[in-house]
Amino acid sequence: MKLWTDCDVNAEVDRFVLSGETALDQKLLKYDVIASMAHAEMLEKTGILTAGENKKLQQALESILELDENGEFLIKPEEEDSHTAIENYLIEKTGDAGRKIHTARSRNDQALAAERLYVREGLEKIISSSKRLIEVLDKTSRKYNGIPMPGYTHMRKAMPSAVSMWLDSLKEALQDDIVMIKSAKKMINQNPLGTGAGYGVPMKVDRELTRRLLGFEKTQQNPIYVQNSRGKFELLMLHSLEQVMIDISKMATDMLVFSTEEFGYISLPEEICHGSSMMPQKKNPDVLEIMRAKAAIFSSYGSQIAALITNLPSGYSANFRLTKEPLIKGLETAEECIRVMAIVADCIEVNEKRCRDAMTPELFATEKAYRLVETGMPFRKAYRNVKKNLK
Known part of the structure; x- marks a missing residue:
């Protein structure tokens, strides 16, 4: 009924x-x-x-x-x-x-309270999974510390880098991502209960009690804004998670490129790869390709919510109900991708010989120019001097 x-x-x-x-x-x-x-x-x-x-x-x-x-x-x-x-x-x-039980509440503030508790728990899981991935990257970085590898710009060899420098860059990105996620979590962690359908309830309620019992950091005061913040807070949360997914995509793409036969800097064990029904030799990194694809789709979740809440009048609209699906998909996708990336990062193997063999002379061109600068030569002259001798 x-x-x-x-x-x-x-x-x-x-x-x-x-x-x-x-x-x-x-x-x-x-x-x-x-x-x-x-x-x-x-x-x-x-x-x-x-x-x-x-x-x-x-x-x-x-x-x-x-x-x-x-x-x-x-x-x-x-x-x-x-x-x-x-x-x-x-x-x-x-x-x-x-x-x-439904005295002094509407499904409007009831649904919002449930969603915020769900999001808060989901973000806590994502923060935990991100910290686990950071630990794995740190362990792998230390394991292969001291191994050089080329650094790239425009997908072309640029300057000397190192396996640890590459892995540590991903680790530092995740540390910043966690700061943004925590900021979004703080914004979402507000008590909407007691505001009813969006205009308060005509009886005395103790909103501080429900705030305390549910562990919300603060209570939203204006009942109209409680409903107007629907979608807005969820969009902020998805934007914070999009930062992680961008970094996950970058990790996946790096690993895809560096594990190709042409590069061979890293290898992926068979237990995380898939095969071909036709070609016996294939060891396909489907996990990384799917991860990259999920990261590409992820931005659409925020776009859906932004479109749903744009041009709405103040107060509740049924449009808000359609924000649930991208919200839930976004949380589930981010947590899953971060968790699986930790599994992948924990088992990559670095081919030290291939990394060292790839350290070809042109990678040191910039360093040569700066050695000339140290002798007093203007940088532009040093640059042209080295460039001329590369030909």
Whole structure:
């Protein structure tokens, strides 16, 4: 049964409006339950629920968490969303206590609270995975410390580099990425509960209590802005993750190039490669190509959200519901790519001979020019002198 009507809604219209919603809400259900637990505590404090009613609700909500973890709490298509599924279950198990759970809230602030808890946990996982990748890059860098390799500009040999310099550049990039992710997490970590549909609720609520119980850093004050920040905060989060995905793409491309037969600076073990159904000799780095492709697609998630929220009036619009899919896909894609890249980076092998053999004389042309500068020759003369002798 829907929360807002007893009549039958046109089935085709219902399918159109709710297409894909159930599967997405299933991923958010745990966080919807956690937010409902805090909301019930607040309702007891403000006198809407008795202590006994709250206890029954908390037990029923714990039961939902357990069922969900075991894959046994499934949102029915006719229930529309996780909010309805939860409330229906609470009414079935606790009677009037369940009918009181939606006091002082709307699905608007309820959904936003669940999404923010989901995003916060997702970003914490991504930060953890990024730190793990940094550790792997650091270990691999130290393992191959002292091995020279060419540095490239325009995909052409430029100046001397080193395996450790290359790996450390990727490590430093990730360290900056974590700073940006933490900044986005701080922005998202705000309590929306207590603002209702976007214009407050006509009764006393304790928003500080729900903030504290849910671990939000602060409480958003203006109820209209709570809804206006939907999509905006998610876009900020995806932009921070896009920085990581750009670096993941760069790592993947470097490894693809450096592991080709023509370069041969690194090799990838068979356990992370795929083969060909036709060519017996092939050892294909599909994992890196798929990672690079996922990074390319990633930017579209932010673009989708930006398009969905642009030109909307103040207040809630159903457009916001369509931000869930790119939000969830973005978090899942980033975490998976970072985690898998750590596996790849941990097992690459450097071919020291190929790296050293690639250190051909032209790589040292700039150094020769600067040695002449040290003798007092103007740089441009030194540059032309070395360039002339290269021919």
